Amino acid sequence: MLFAAGFGTRMGALTAHQPKPLIPVAGRALIDHALDLTGPAGVERVVVNTHYRAAQLRAHLEGRNIAISDESDRILETGGGLRKALPLLGAGPVYTLNSDAVWTGANPLVELSAAWDGERMQALLLLGRAEGIRGRKGGGDFSLDCDSRISRGGDLTYLGAQILCPEGLHDIDEDVFSLNRLWDAQIAAGTAYGILHEGLWCDVGHPEGIEIAEEMIR
Numbered sequence: 001m002l003f004a005a006g007f008g009t010r011m012g013a014l015t016a017h018q019p020k021p022l023i024p025v026a027g028r029a030l031i032d033h034a035l036d037l038t039g040p041a042g043v044e045r046v047v048v049n050t051h052y053r054a055a056q057l058r059a060h061l062e063g064r065n066i067a068i069s070d071e072s073d074r075i076l077e078t079g080g081g082l083r084k085a086l087p088l089l090g091a092g093p094v095y096t097l098n099s100d101a102v103w104t105g106a107n108p109l110v111e112l113s114a115a116w117d118g119e120r121m122q123a124l125l126l127l128g129r130a131e132g133i134r135g136r137k138g139g140g141d142f143s144l145d146c147d148s149r150i151s152r153g154g155d156l157t158y159l160g161a162q163i164l165c166p167e168g169l170h171d172i173d174e175d176v177f178s179l180n181r182l183w184d185a186q187i188a189a190g191t192a193y194g195i196l197h198e199g200l201w202c203d204v205g206h207p208e209g210i211e212i213a214e215e216m217i218r
Contacts, residue, residue: 001082001089001096002034005051005071008100010206019053021099022060025204026214029060031099041109043095047088051075079177083169093118096179098160102213105199108161115195122165122191123183127156134202134216135209142194150187150194159201 008020015023021031031048038046049069050057058068069085076084082096093116095109108126116124127142127150136157143154168182186192202213 001085001094002031002046002048002099003078003081003096004031004057004099005049005054005075005081006100007052007075008205012207014207015052017053019050019057020205022053022056023204023210025102025210026217030102030204031057031060033102034097034099035064035066037097037103037107037109038095040107041095041113043109045088045090047085048099049076049081049085074176076176078179079169079172079181080175082164082166082179083172086166086169089166093163093165096162096164100203100205101160102202102204102217103159103161103197103199104201104216105197108159108197108199111195111197112161112163115193116163118165120191121163121193122168122186122189123193124163125150125183125192125194126159126161126197127194128159128197128201130155130157132197132200133157134200135206135212136203144194144196148193148195149190150192152187156194156196157201159197 004021008015011020022029047067047069049071051071067088140155141158142150142156172181200216202216203209204213
């Protein structure tokens, strides 16, 4: 599941006439940098959700083996968006990936797949240390214990990639909600884990992030 429905308001004028996932970074659309990660990880079914400037995204993705989850009526945030897309994704755990970031080093989806243990995990989040983070302001999101379970607070940043068991989404009454709701339940149950990314990561959700990401890629 590739999240691409947001308004991209932090991008200012750059998203006045195009959706954020189509902003070029190092000569290629942001969404294509994310899609590049799926093939080497063996992903055969990709779903992209759309809302803002959806027709442009559809045109960009036309001809590829990608399903569109249409949120044109209203944007559903990450949790609601993933739940709506489940019929397109099929049963079982799913990768989710943000479309406003660039990674270097190990393929994040391959890293997650290698560490995934479906017997004990309901979520496995990709995290980064401060020294590997580019273009992001603010503190961390999570901590890891000695068994790699995550807890809220700490100096590790969520890098917008994970493997997730989505069944708990059906227990949430709201239509529009963040995946944080599901994470909190999984953290409380002791089934939410994390691993550290072996490489660099840049937040390209704001204009300054474009230059930072291009320098990182170079």
